[in-house]
Amino acid sequence: MPDEKPEAQFIDFHNSSMDFQVEARVLDVEMKDLLESRIRHAIATLFMEHGIRLASLPSERME
Numbered sequence: 077m078p079d080e081k082p083e084a085q086f087i088d089f090h091n092s093s094m095d096f097q098v099e100a101r102v103l104d105v106e107m108k109d110l111l112e113s114r115i116r117h118a119i120a121t122l123f124m125e126h127g128i129r130l131a132s133l134p135s136e137r138m139e
Contacts, residue, residue, distance in 0.1 A: 092131045 082100035098115065102108050123129070
């Protein structure tokens with residue numbers, strides 16, 4: 077159906093990530109990878125603009 081809206085589901089937490097599943101219907105399967113990349117870049121840009129950083133593990137000290 078052309079009027080189907082994309083859906084996003086929050087799947088899980090991990091040590092340094094939050095997992096989401098985004099589903100959107102595409103008419104051109106060859107565009108799928110490009111669309112996924114653009115979505116990831118848009119999310120990363122929004123995170124940077126709003127000062128959101130993923131958690132990271134503390135560096136281990138060399139002794």
